[in-house]
Amino acid sequence: MALKVIGAVCIIISTTAIGFGQSFRLHLRYRELQELKKILCLLSGEIRFGGGTLEEAFEQVAGRSGPPFQGFFLFLAEEMRKKEGERLMDIWNRAAGERLKDAHLTRTDQEIVARLGNEMGLLDRETQLRTIALAAEQVEDARKELQGELPKKMRLYNCLGILAGVFITILLV
Numbered sequence: 776m777a778l779k780v781i782g783a784v785c786i787i788i789s790t791t792a793i794g795f796g797q798s799f800r801l802h803l804r805y806r807e808l809q810e811l812k813k814i815l816c817l818l819s820g821e822i823r824f825g826g827g828t829l830e831e832a833f834e835q836v837a838g839r840s841g842p843p844f845q846g847f848f849l850f851l852a853e854e855m856r857k858k859e860g861e862r863l864m865d866i867w868n869r870a871a872g873e874r875l876k877d878a879h880l881t882r883t884d885q886e887i888v889a890r891l892g893n894e895m896g897l898l899d900r901e902t903q904l905r906t907i908a909l910a911a912e913q914v915e916d917a918r919k920e921l922q923g924e925l926p927k928k929m930r931l932y933n934c935l936g937i938l939a940g941v942f943i944t945i946l947l948v
Contacts (some may be wrong), residue, residue: 779948786947787940794936798929804879805925807843808918811880811888814840814848815911819904829863829896830855847874867892887913 817839821832830852837848850870855863871888880888887910894906 783944783948786944787937790940790943791933791936794932794934794939797936798932800879801921801925801928801932804881804884805918805921807879808884808914808921810841810844811884812911812914812918814844815891815907815914819907819911822900822903822907828855843875843878847871850874863896864893867895881917884914884917887917 814836817836818832821827821835822829825832825835833848833852833855837845837852840848847870850873851866854861854866854870868889871885871892875885875888878885891906891910895903898906
């Protein structure tokens, strides 16, 4: 009997932890969207007023951002510094694949970042700024949508974790 109780408690604790983990990952996505919006504004300012190269703009943005975007922009700057003739779009996509793989962004969020990379470096300054503004607007829309759903989804994940543990325990006992 004691083993059944211990097993039931372990099941409930583990499913509750899974639910809370999902809730936490959702909250991390929200924070990363906020960070990405800030970074896009910084990048826009660096391009508009910095007067330097994209490499320098990426270094400046990396210095003012946190993980996972700091590593992303540092990687971009380092790869551009090598000047191996690789297109910025290819460097950007490689950086996104390597440096943002552990980010909590959804596929849609990652597509926004990828589209931005496909346009950077190919166009004149004003078109780049408009492209960054469009990406910032899309990120802000995603953030606002998530902000409205965040409390409900976090509560849902937490409750589902607990209830799944209780359900599994009832089935097994």
